Each structure stands twice: as structure tokens, then as C-alpha cells.
Amino acid sequence: MYKIFLTIMLALTLSAEIVDGIAVIVKGSAITLYDIKKEMQLSKIDAKSATDALIRKALENQEIDERKISVSSGEVYDDIKKTAERNKLSVSEFYEAVRNSSGLTSEELKEKIKEKLLSQKLYSAIAYSGVSEPTEDEIEAYFKSHKDSFAHPSGFKVLIYQSTNKQKLQEKIDNPMFYSPDISSNEQSLPYDRISPELASLLERTSLNSFTAAVPDGKGGYMSFYIKEIESAKETGLDSVRNQIVNMITAEQREQVLGDYFARLRHNAELKMIRNVK
Template sequence: MYKMFLTIMLVATLNAEVTDGVAVVVKGSAITLYDIKKEMQTSRVDAKTATDVLIRKTLEKQEIQERKLSVSSGEVYDDIKQTAKRNNLSVNEFYEAVRNSSGLSSTELKEKIKEKLLSQKLYSSIAYSGLSEPTDEEIEAYYKSHKDSFAHPSGFKVIIYQSKNKQILQEKIDNPMFHSSEITSNEQALPYDRISPELASLLERTALNTFTDAVPDGKGGYMSFYIKEVESAKETGLESVRNQIMNMIAAEQREQVLGDYFARLRHNADIKMIRNVK
């Protein structure tokens, strides 16, 4: 019996080593088979792409450490406050909205924002010298070749359902025929140019004759938008999106510089491929 127990434990240990075994070593930092499989599931990519992504992330983390870049808790909180303010929410309401939409706790959200801010600092330190401001000709050419991406609905006709009780509101979303005295509603026309970018994005992602998810209303309750009508698309003029285009061109330039930088870094780095994911 004792020998059988040892055999079972040995098999379990070997299986764990296969599952969690090191697949790649990047300048002394290990990437396991588990890491790669998790990235494949999360990003829905194949093993090679997942491995490439993780190698790049590992090189980025090492660069952050070598350049002694850091992000304070105050910087993280400022970013959260600004995002909450853009959505007319308190910080606590914003935490709840994120938890409801993505399942992230406030601690997990802070960690993701810290990673984002660290990446921005790294990108700035690497790409700054390689970026140039786009010319008027480049901006106009970019606008003409991406016109469709700058078209948007002129507005939305919606019914806004509100309730202090989120569960009751969710029942309405799940069953449109449901009625409750705890739910109020009012019909509104929302011009695209007068609503926040976040709300515009939410409404654009929602199919006609369906409800958005329940979101905090900024007054201690919740609301959901029922999309009755999407008013015809409106093509924006160049001047109204000039700053947006400049940011998009800069982002593309930055990614090109970064891609080249990390490609050279990877080429020269000590990277050992131990085993492949099957």
C-alpha cells in the first residue's frame, strides 16, 4: 500500500513537472509551459504566437528593471480617478462597473493599470527619440485612407431604464416583458457629439433592439440603455479629428520603433528554447 502511494505521488509529480516545466529561458527568466498555454487560451492564439508574446513581455519587464522605471500608488490612483471622472462616476462606482463588466477586483484593476503606466514609461524612454510629428500632408493622407473608421452614428434613440436595485434591473434586461415599480424609464435622443466617448462606445457595441449591460448611473443606482434607433452615420471632417489622427500616427510610429527595438534585443539576447508546447 505504501509503495502504491509512493508510485501515485511520483506520477503526479512527473505530470506537474510536464505541465509547469520550463519551456523558454529569456536572459535567466523562465517561461513555463503553463504560461504559454494560459496565453494561448486568454488571447486565442497558437503556441508560437503565445511564446513570442511572452518573450516580448519578459524582455519588457527586464528593460523596466534595468532602466529603474517605477509607478507609484498615487499615479495609479490618479489614472483611476481621471477615468472615473470621464464616466461621471465616483471611484467606488468605477470599481464596481469594472468588476461587473470584466470580473476584475479593485486590486487586480490597480495591478493592470500599474502595468499599463509602466509600459507607457518604457515606451516613452525607448521611442521618444525615434518619433517625429506628422506633417499636414501625412495627416490628410491618413484621413483619406481611413475615412470609414472616422464615421460614426449621428445619435441614438434610447430608453433609459434605472433602478436602485441592480438585480431587479437585470431581470428587466433578461426579460423585456418584466415590469416593476422599482424601475423607472425615460426615452431620450442622445446626440453622438454630446455624450462621453465611453458611453458612445458602449452604445455602438450594443445591437439594435437590445439592452446594454447594467452600469452605475452615478447616483447610487444602475441604468441600462435600450437601443431603439441608431441615427444615420455621420462622416467627420478632417479638422474635428486632427488630434486623434496625430495620436494614431504617433502610436503607429511608436509601435514600429518599439517593434524594431525589441526585435534587435531579442536577436542579441540569451534565449534558450527548452521544449515546445504540443
Template sequence: MRKVLFVLLFITGLLEAKVYDGVAVVVKNEAITLEDIKKEMSVSKVDAKKATDALIRQKLEAAEIKDRKITVSSSEVYDDIKNLASRNNMSISDFYDAVRESSGMSSTQFKEKIKQKLLSQKLYSAIAYSSIEEPSQEEIEEYYKLHQKEYMHPSSFTVVIYDAKSKALLQEKVDNPMFYSPEIATNEQVLPYDKISPELASLLAQTPKHGFTPIVPNGKGGFMSFYIKSITSAEEGGIESVKNQIINEIMAEKREVVLSDYFARLRDNADINVIRMPE
């Protein structure tokens, strides 16, 4: 009997060791593994402490969402994806293909990611939006003066758009501009900065003159790349042209201060057990 009891205790000990072997932190009975931390370090390019702090906050947010009974419907997820696709001039099907091409996520995985984003947004609204006020004109002007260089941008781009069904064929053109194929269509256009989507404006602004942008889906089942032929001289639109953007950025900063304070207090009072950290 003693031998049986000893064996059972030994097996139980092994099982418990196996369960906790990979666990680094336990947050309100929810585990964060060493693998989780290493993955966050790799994805976010941060050290172990910052990665762990980020994961702890994610666990605390998930607990708050559950405690507050915050939910997101499938129609809300669909509407958000529909808006994202529309902003990129794509059908939802083509947008899913673009996400799969760029990140490797399936449509199911992407829907789950959008759901988590919307849950977090609702939580943030419940915590922060009632605690912050819109910035005054004085705050807006001060913020603009401090960040004025960030609001300098080209007024337009002259581009040649290369379009093809085959990504490999288009990549060959990008790698060798002298390459010609009748299967690659070209179209030269002047794109005013304030008339294109923020995503495209950012993509073009980050590409040097006489360079190609990364290849992106064209929204029609194919691919395209923009060759920057010329860029007009930078111009400053003035504070009124970026006022809404400034308000959004100030509100985002204020919101993050409120949220950081809230979750710092939550963390101080939460049951968090740090077992080990990656070496």
C-alpha cells in the same frame, strides 16, 4: 554511503524534473510555463506561437523596466484610476465595484494592473517618443483618405435609459421588454455623438436599433441599460473634426513600429531558451 548518494541524486533529479516539467520558455532566467501560454491563447484568442511571442516580449519589457530603474508611485496609480472613474462619471468606489463586476478583479489586483500599464507607458516613452515625429499635414490627409469610412458616425442617439438597483431585475427587463417593475426607472434622452464619452459612444454605436446595450454600472451603486429608440442618419464630420484622433493613431502606429524593432533586436541578443510548446 553509495546508497545515500544515489538516493540524494535521485531525489534531486525528481525535484529538477518537477521544476522544469511545466516550464516552456526561459527568458533571461525568468520562466514562462505551459499554463501561461495556454492562458494567453485563451484570453487573446491566438495560437501558441503568437501567445509565446507576446509573453516573451512581456518578460523582455519587465527586464528593461528593471534595468532602466523605471518606477511608478502609488499616487500616480491613484491619479490614473481617478481619471478613469471620472471619464465614466463614477466615484472611485463605484468604479472599483464596476471593475469587480465586469472582470472579477479586486481593487488590489486592478491597482497592480494599472501600475504595470503605467510602467510600460514610461518604458515606451523612453524608447520611442524621442525617435518619432508628429505626422505632417500630408500624412494626416493621406491617412484620412485611407480610413475615411471609419470616421463615419451617427450624429445622435435617441435612447431610453433603464435604471435599477438590482442587476437581476434589470436583466429581466432586457430579456423581456414587456416586463414592468416600479423599481426600474426610465428616462428618454437624445445623446449627441460628440457630447458623450468615447466609451459610451462606442457602446451605443455597437448596439442595433431597437436593442438594449449590455447592462453597465450607473455610477451610483446601481445598474443601467440603454434602449436604442432611434439613430440619426450617419454624417461625416470632415478631416478637421477628427484631426487630433488621426494624429494619435498615426503616432501610435509609428511608436509600435519603433518598439517592435527595438524588442526584436533585444530578443535576438537575449538569453532565451525554448524548452517546449503546448501540443
């Protein structure tokens, strides 16, 4: 009898802890206080924004299930392979670069890619009929109103440090005065228009007189770029960014359609707010 009593009390305690941790229930799916706090930390947003994002994600996942949308492991691998090829890396080197930059393991990366592809398929199914090709007038107007955002450096003067020994290269990054014969360096000028978009983005995110993170060099070793000089910004012409603008306008239209769709879905969903994050 005593054992039965203990078992019942333990079950009630665990149940209370679980309920106490739930903040929102979306059509039967629970969002916990832990989920919200984690999203706040990862996305650097406030509690309301984190809660809204998780509710939207829950609704998306339920739509994916109801529409029987799926993504195969082959589709995930193909996406990873294409991204690796754009960066002139093998798949294994790409996994390592992601692990170094974000801390994600290969399995965690695959899960992120799967989520991305599932969302893309869902978005296509929902927004396909509601998005139209932008007109030339719309493209020109968008370019004029966002002209500053299309300006970019004309190039970068860098010192490229390379080594097969990642630990020693990292020591160089942490302590610029460190010397090792295992690290080679060469100075180069990298025109913005002649480097990959991924490398351009990496260099743009790096402050002057600073090192980038160590990344695979595509030859079995590692490299880091030290930014010596950022050459003056270059104004971009409409023709060179036309496709980019079309994609941006289309993305904004798609997000508007999706936003309206999920707002209606949320309004009609069985949604129960239990408590707010404190």
C-alpha cells in the same frame, strides 16, 4: 533512510513537473505552457502569437527592472480617478463598473493600471527620440486612406432603464418582459457628438434591439441602455479628428520604433525554446 529517500524522490518529481511545464526561458525568466494557454484564451490568439507576446512582455519587464523604472501607488490611483471622472463616476462606482464588465477586482485593476503605466514610461524612454510630429501632408493622407474608420453613427435612440436594485435591473436585461416598480425607464435620443467617448463606445458595441450591461448611474444606482435605433452614419471632417489622427500616426511610429527595439533585444537575448504548445 526511508524518509530521506522519499524526500529526494518528491523533490525530483516536483522539479520534473516544473521543468515539464516550462515552454520558454527568456534571460532566466520562465514562460510556462500554462501561461501560453492562458494568454491564448484571454487574447483569442494562436499559440505562436501568445508565445511571442509573452516573450515581448518578459523582455519589457527585464528592461523596466534594468532601467529602474517604477510607478507609485499614488500614480495608479490618479490614473483610476481621472478615468472615473471622465465617466462621471466616483472611484468606488468605477471599481464596481469594471468588476461588472470584466470581472476584475479593485486589486487586479490596480495591478493592470500599474503594468500599463510602467509600459508607458518604458515606451517613452525607448521611443522618445525616434518619433517625430506628423506633417500636414501625412495627416491628410492618413485621413483619406482611413476615411471609413472615422465614420460613426450620428446618434442613438435608447430606452434608459434605471434602478437602485441591480439584481432586478439585471433580471430586466435577461428577460425584457420582466416588470418591477423598482425600475424606471425613459426614452432619449443621444447625439453622438454630445455624449462621452466611453458611452459612445459602449453604445457602438451594443447590437440593435439589445441591452448594454448594467453600469453605475453616478447617483448610487444602476442603468442599462436598450438600443432602439442607430441613426445613420455621419461622415467626419478632417478638422474634427485632426488630434486623433496625430495621436494615431504617433502611436504607429512609436510601435514601429518599439517593435524594432524589442526585435533586436530578442535577437541578442539568451532565449531557450524548450517545447511548443500542443
